[in-house]
Amino acid sequence: MAEKVNVCIVGSGNWGSAIAKIVGANAAALPEFEERVTMFVYEEMIDGKKLTEIINETHENVKYLKGHKLPTNVVAVPDLVEAAKNADILIFVVPHQFIPNFCKQLLGKIKPNAIAISLIKGFDKAEGGGIDLISHIITRHLKIPCAVLMGANLANEVAEGNFCETTIGCTDKKYGKVLRDLFQANHFRVVVVEDADAVEVCGALKNIVACGAGFVDGLKLGDNTKAAVIRLGLMEMIRFVDVFYPGSKLSTFFESCGVADLITTCYGGRNRRVSEAFVTSGKTIEDLEKEMLNGQKLQGPPTAEEVNYMLKNKGLEDKFPLFTAIHKICTNQLKPKDLIDCIRNHPEHMQTL
Ligand SMILES: NC(=O)C1=CN([C@@H]2O[C@H](COP(=O)(O)OP(=O)(O)OC[C@H]3O[C@@H](n4cnc5c(N)ncnc54)[C@H](O)[C@@H]3O)[C@@H](O)[C@H]2O)C=CC1
Ligand SMILES: O=C(CO)COP(=O)(O)O
Numbered sequence: 001m002a003e004k005v006n007v008c009i010v011g012s013g014n015w016g017s018a019i020a021k022i023v024g025a026n027a028a029a030l031p032e033f034e035e036r037v038t039m040f041v042y043e044e045m046i047d048g049k050k051l052t053e054i055i056n057e058t059h060e061n062v063k064y065l066k067g068h069k070l071p072t073n074v075v076a077v078p079d080l081v082e083a084a085k086n087a088d089i090l091i092f093v094v095p096h097q098f099i100p101n102f103c104k105q106l107l108g109k110i111k112p113n114a115i116a117i118s119l120i121k122g123f124d125k126a127e128g129g130g131i132d133l134i135s136h137i138i139t140r141h142l143k144i145p146c147a148v149l150m151g152a153n154l155a156n157e158v159a160e161g162n163f164c165e166t167t168i169g170c171t172d173k174k175y176g177k178v179l180r181d182l183f184q185a186n187h188f189r190v191v192v193v194e195d196a197d198a199v200e201v202c203g204a205l206k207n208i209v210a211c212g213a214g215f216v217d218g219l220k221l222g223d224n225t226k227a228a229v230i231r232l233g234l235m236e237m238i239r240f241v242d243v244f245y246p247g248s249k250l251s252t253f254f255e256s257c258g259v260a261d262l263i264t265t266c267y268g269g270r271n272r273r274v275s276e277a278f279v280t281s282g283k284t285i286e287d288l289e290k291e292m293l294n295g296q297k298l299q300g301p302p303t304a305e306e307v308n309y310m311l312k313n314k315g316l317e318d319k320f321p322l323f324t325a326i327h328k329i330c331t332n333q334l335k336p337k338d339l340i341d342c343i344r345n346h347p348e349h350m351q352t353l
Contacts, residue, residue: 001088001178004034008087010102011094012041012055012076014296015119017065018155019093022185024071030181040083041076042094044295052076063295068159081109088114089182092138092146095297096122096204099134103141115175116146117168121203122299123306129313131306133200145172147179148196150203151256152264153188161187167257168192169199191255198241198248199257205240205323206262207300208307209233211275212326213266215336218279225340230266232322234259235348240307240320271300279336301330321346 007027009020020039027033041052046063055061055076059069077083084090084106094102099120116138123131135146151166158164166183168190170176176192184190193199212229216222234253241248252258266272274288281288289298304327311317317324325342328334334342 005032005088005178005182006034006086007037007089007091007182008084009037009039009074009091009093010080010084011092011119012039012051012061013064013093013095015153015155016093017061017068017070018153018159019091019119019183020070020074021068021159022188023091023182024074026182026185028071028073032178032181035073037071037074038077038083038087039074040080041078043078050078052078065155065159080105084110087111089178090114090116090144091119092116092134093119096120096124096134096299097297097302099137100124100141103138106142110142110144112143114142114144116142116144117179118146118148118200119150121150121207122303123204125306125309129310131310133197133204135196135200145175147171147175148200148203149179149183149190150199150261152260153256154264154268157268158188163187163189165189165191165256165260167199167252167255169196169252169257170194171196193249193252193255195249195252197245198252199255201241201245201248202237202253202257203261204299204303205237205307206233206265207269207271208304208323208326209237209262210265210269210271211300211304211330212322212339214272214275214277215279215326215329215339217272218276219336219339221340226266229322229339229343230262232343232346232348233266234262236320236322237262240323243316243319244310270296271298274298275300278330285330300326304330319347 120134126132138146147170216226308327
């Protein structure tokens with residue numbers, strides 16, 4: 001690591017902006033970091049003015065995190081390579097569907113000894129019928145190590161300064177300290193574990209379950225049904241990690257990235273909210289995303305699609321009936337009311353005595 005560690009935040013949406021509050025404050029306060037933090041902002045016009053200019057003048061991301069001041073040492077940069085080129089630590093925090101394109105743009109343009117950390121929840125479809133973890137895509141394209149940070153971290157609540165926990169998954173212990181220093185705050189407590197793949201998979205999969213929780217809310221089936229969906233979702237998450245990421249630890253599910261993130265997203269997240277409206281309004285998920293989220297992006301429906309792509313290819317759809325039903329509801333192959341029939345005879349109910 002450089003004498004003064006340079007940090008770049010790649011992304012400036014709802015979570016990107018909330019984490020910029022913490023990272024910016026830590027970079028300003030801690031001697032190991034360079035004070036100036038660059039933040040790549042996907043440029044757009046807001047009432048005739050560039051978003052980067054608004055952020056640099058008012059220190060507020062008025063579109064994605066209204067009402068919160070960013071530290072003045074966080075500098076919005078509209079050019080991705082310009083923002084990232086001097087960074088020793090690259091924090092990736094963009095909706096997951098954009099990451100392959102970002103990696104292409106950064107290839108050969110960053111410091112060769114930089115490290116990355118991904119806050120992105122989602123997968124990408126891989127050739128051969130499987131899926132890729134976002135951190136693996138970053139490492140493969142940019143040839144740098146990539147840790148992950150996932151947890152029960154609804155961005156607006158983190159920005160408010162309400163207490164929460166998070167999990168950093170980092171296979172190389174030597175980066176654990178600098179990453180914890182960069183993210184830890186009084187209200188944002190970091191636990192570092194080595195089981196990085198499982199941490200990342202938890203973060204991605206819970207967004208699918210949150211859609212199921214939203215359907216249950218929209219159908220007004222009550223809290224017991226929602227608890228069943230959350231429990232079966234957790235069991236499918238554990239089975240998924242068991243099947244596709246063997247060697248991972250069950251204990252990882254008890255970190256913030258596991259059960260805690262599953263709960264918070266199934267009660268307070270965007271995926272839940274839009275999925276509820278999908279049932280009650282009869283509109284499409286794409287239309288509701290535009291109407292309700294003002295440019296923010298849903299991760300659950302595309303993640304359900306990516307997971308289904310792999311399960312279908314491997315003939316495993318029936319082993320994951322909840323994930324499968326949620327994907328089929330999102331894509332109108334099933335009606336929301338069919339959800340319960342799909343999970344009534346879940347493999348979890350078939351345990352022999
Ligand atoms: N918002 C939250 O509460 C949390 C989000 N996350 C995860 O963090 C990741 C990023 O989420 P958010 O920061 O909330 O993003 P967001 O949902 O607010 O998405 C908007 C961002 O996408 C950018 N964008 C839109 N179109 C684009 C394009 N064509 N190319 C590149 N960028 C484009 C926008 O400029 C904006 O920065 C996601 O994987 C999400 O699951 C994780 C924890 C909490
Ligand atoms: O990941 C999140 C909380 O940890 C945010 O979930 P949503 O994208 O559903 O809002």
